[in-house]
Amino acid sequence: MIAETMALTFRALKKWIRNPAAVLPGLFTSIFYLALFGSSFNPANLIPSGFSSTQISQTFGGAPTYITYLTAGVICLILVFNMAFGGIDLVLDRQLGFLNTVLTAPIPRAAIFFSGVAQNLVKVMFLAFLTFLIALVIPNGLVLPAGFGVLNLIGVFGSFALLGLGLSCVFTALALSVRSIDSLVAIVNFLTLPLIFMSDALFPSSSFPDWLKTIANVNPITKADEAARLLIVNGNLTSSQLSTFANDVLYLVGVVAILTIIGYFAAEKALSAQ
Amino acid sequence: MTKIIEADHLTKIYKGKVKAVDDISFAVDEGEIFGFLGPNGAGKTTTIKMLDTLATITSGKAFVAGHDVHREPGAVRDSIGVVPQELTADDELSGMENIVLAANLHHVQGSEARRRSAELLKLVDLEDAAGRKVRTFSGGMRRRLQLAMGLVHMPKVLFLDEPTLGLDIQTRKKMWDYIGRLNKERGLTVFMTTHYLEEADSLCNRIAIIDKGVIKLSGSPAELKQKLGGDILTLELAETPVDLTEFFKGIPDVSDVTRTGQVYRIKLPRTEKALPIIVEGVVRKNIEIKEISFTKPTLDQVFLEITGKSMRDEDASESDSVFQNFIMERATS
Ligand SMILES: Nc1ncnc2c1ncn2[C@@H]1O[C@H](COP(=O)(O)OP(=O)(O)O)[C@@H](O)[C@H]1O
Ligand SMILES: [Mg+2]
Numbered sequence: 318m319i320a321e322t323m324a325l326t327f328r329a330l331k332k333w334i335r336n337p338a339a340v341l342p343g344l345f346t347s348i349f350y351l352a353l354f355g356s357s358f359n360p361a362n363l364i365p366s367g368f369s370s371t372q373i374s375q376t377f378g379g380a381p382t383y384i385t386y387l388t389a390g391v392i393c394l395i396l397v398f399n400m401a402f403g404g405i406d407l408v409l410d411r412q413l414g415f416l417n418t419v420l421t422a423p424i425p426r427a428a429i430f431f432s433g434v435a436q437n438l439v440k441v442m443f444l445a446f447l448t449f450l451i452a453l454v455i456p457n458g459l460v461l462p463a464g465f466g467v468l469n470l471i472g473v474f475g476s477f478a479l480l481g482l483g484l485s486c487v488f489t490a491l492a493l494s495v496r497s498i499d500s501l502v503a504i505v506n507f508l509t510l511p512l513i514f515m516s517d518a519l520f521p522s523s524s525f526p527d528w529l530k531t532i533a534n535v536n537p538i539t540k541a542d543e544a545a546r547l548l549i550v551n552g553n554l555t556s557s558q559l560s561t562f563a564n565d566v567l568y569l570v571g572v573v574a575i576l577t578i579i580g581y582f583a584a585e586k587a588l589s590a591q
Numbered sequence: 592m593t594k595i596i597e598a599d600h601l602t603k604i605y606k607g608k609v610k611a612v613d614d615i616s617f618a619v620d621e622g623e624i625f626g627f628l629g630p631n632g633a634g635k636t637t638t639i640k641m642l643d644t645l646a647t648i649t650s651g652k653a654f655v656a657g658h659d660v661h662r663e664p665g666a667v668r669d670s671i672g673v674v675p676q677e678l679t680a681d682d683e684l685s686g687m688e689n690i691v692l693a694a695n696l697h698h699v700q701g702s703e704a705r706r707r708s709a710e711l712l713k714l715v716d717l718e719d720a721a722g723r724k725v726r727t728f729s730g731g732m733r734r735r736l737q738l739a740m741g742l743v744h745m746p747k748v749l750f751l752d753e754p755t756l757g758l759d760i761q762t763r764k765k766m767w768d769y770i771g772r773l774n775k776e777r778g779l780t781v782f783m784t785t786h787y788l789e790e791a792d793s794l795c796n797r798i799a800i801i802d803k804g805v806i807k808l809s810g811s812p813a814e815l816k817q818k819l820g821g822d823i824l825t826l827e828l829a830e831t832p833v834d835l836t837e838f839f840k841g842i843p844d845v846s847d848v849t850r851t852g853q854v855y856r857i858k859l860p861r862t863e864k865a866l867p868i869i870v871e872g873v874v875r876k877n878i879e880i881k882e883i884s885f886t887k888p889t890l891d892q893v894f895l896e897i898t899g900k901s902m903r904d905e906d907a908s909e910s911d912s913v914f915q916n917f918i919m920e921r922a923t924s
Contacts, residue, residue: 320695320700321695321696324692324695324696325696328681328684328688328692331683331684331688332681332683332684335683336683413677413679414675414676414677414678414679415679415681417645417673417675417677417679418673418675418679418693418696418740419696420644420645421643421644421645421668421671421673422668422693422696422697423665423668423669423697423698424696590644590645590646590647590664591645591646591647
């Protein structure tokens with residue numbers, strides 16, 4: 318089971334690495350959101366007199382710049398959007414007959430699902446990391462707090478990975494279930510934007526109306542975003558921040574567990590003989 | 592003889608509407624090459640998909656290598672190799688990488704996977720191209736790679752769906768060669784589909800002709816041709832008063848003789864066997880042979896006889912040409 322999952326995952330990743338252009342759309346999204354959206358739509362500049370640096374800090378959870386606030390959110394957005402591209406590869410595998418050759422092989426159907434989850438996760442995490450680097454290098458960009466270390470970095474990307482894993486389960490099961498790229502794109506469009514906008518990713522939910530706040534509070538994107546942002550903005554956490562972080566991570570683990578089970582059964586059904 | 596594939600009143604109805612396979616029964620013996628012959632849309636691929644666990648069986652039963660396809664799909668998958676009609680090898684991977692992946696998916700790992708892959712690539716004459724991306728392969732090379740990929744775990748039964756579709760005649764003959772050798776040297780049982788009679792004729796021990804989901808006729812190639820009356824040998828002799836009609840009729844296997852002037856048309860199941868006797872007989876009688884030729888029954892003729900329509904009309908069907916174009920695009924891009 319593990320050997321087959323790895324064989325299928327490596328095949329997909331080999332194809333991906335040999336086609337560097339495939340990461341470009343994702344990369345452009347990052348750049349547009351950070352460099353264009355983040356810089357042009359900087360709420361700090363919306364008021365003619367400008368915000369004072371304390372006001373910025375207050376509004377954006379202590380972040381010294383809007384992009385520092387925004388980076389975690391943009392990375393969440395990158396995770397969500399690029400799951401769709403990974404899904405397209407899975408639909409193509411079905412359309413070109415590759416999936417059938419895998420299905421006639423004596424391997425557990427779970428290996429097909431988990432390799433889909435793994436390949437999508439690796440692809441989007443790579444983009445997430447690139448986005449983080451872009452945020453660091455652009456002018457007026459991401460400013461990390463003093464003392465931000467490897468453990469913090471692991472915490473940040475661990476939170477993203479949990480969100481990515483949950484999303485990957487959903488989108489892999491979806492991609493294995495549909496028969497055409499068109500229907501995948503339709504469903505993805507229907508899912509992704511509300512998922513993003515009903516979260517903390519782009520703006521603090523404190524500015525939301527109550528009903529939206531309620532939804533945003535249970536949205537796993539908000540949790541991953543909050544956990545990662547706490548570390549990005551503060552570096553070393555106070556004990557109350559640490560408990561928020563721990564709650565977010567636990568919440569995400571729970572979501573991942575549920576989505577893995579649902580995704581697995583949905584994929585199993587989608588892969589059964591027709 | 593052990594039956595390695597058994598189909599018992601198999602029916603497949605897609606989504607409650609299209610009846611693709613309609614109550615077919617047949618058996619394939621171990622070590623046999625069994626050919627499923629029929630035009631596009633006849634139900635050949637659907638039959639393979641029911642046997643290789645890809646499609647559910649609407650009604651009836653099927654056994655492959657002693658396992659019930661419906662109840663023990665895992666055991667069936669363990670014993671079969673499948674070479675699909677589509678070219679599924681990955682463009683971005685090399686020939687070697689593709690076949691090693693196929694091995695890995697069949698519990699053959701590590702150096703053993705590489706060893707067998709290299710051996711099979713050699714068998715299909717792809718050892719020089721092994722490191723090249725499949726993107727650069729011709730259509731024939733892709734088909735050969737696909738064949739090797741289906742064999743890397745040494746299956747008991749190999750399903751070949753239109754193994755020569757879209758290939759020119761030389762490349763096609765080469766494929767027949769490989770398949771024939773695998774069958775003879777390794778005792779591999781082959782279940783193959785095709786819509787070329789020459790292919791079925793030169794490769795298969797037995798053939799079933801399927802049309803519109805129904806098996807119309809089955810038997811060895813010789814038997815099928817016999818049902819049609821076999822080959823027609825045309826002999827033109829130099830002017831002579833002797834009537835050879837009765838002489839020809841007396842030769843074993845000859846089923847019918849007609850004479851027009853000095854031209855004799857002799858119907859017989861296989862020209863190769865009777866030809867020396869016929870020629871020798873004529874020469875002994877000191878009669879000069881001016882011209883000799885023979886025609887073999889074509890799938891068209893068999894088909895025309897059985898279904899009342901020509902196979903060539905079917906050949907030009909839209910789905911086929913779309914698929915051919917697709918293959919050509921992949922092969923030439
Ligand atoms: N997935 C499917 N859904 C509905 N109809 C199908 C499907 N696959 C094949 N068919 C139909 O079943 C019939 C037999 O198809 P197929 O088995 O592919 O024929 P062949 O391989 O002999 O060309 C055709 O009429 C085809 O259109
Ligand atoms: Mg077919």
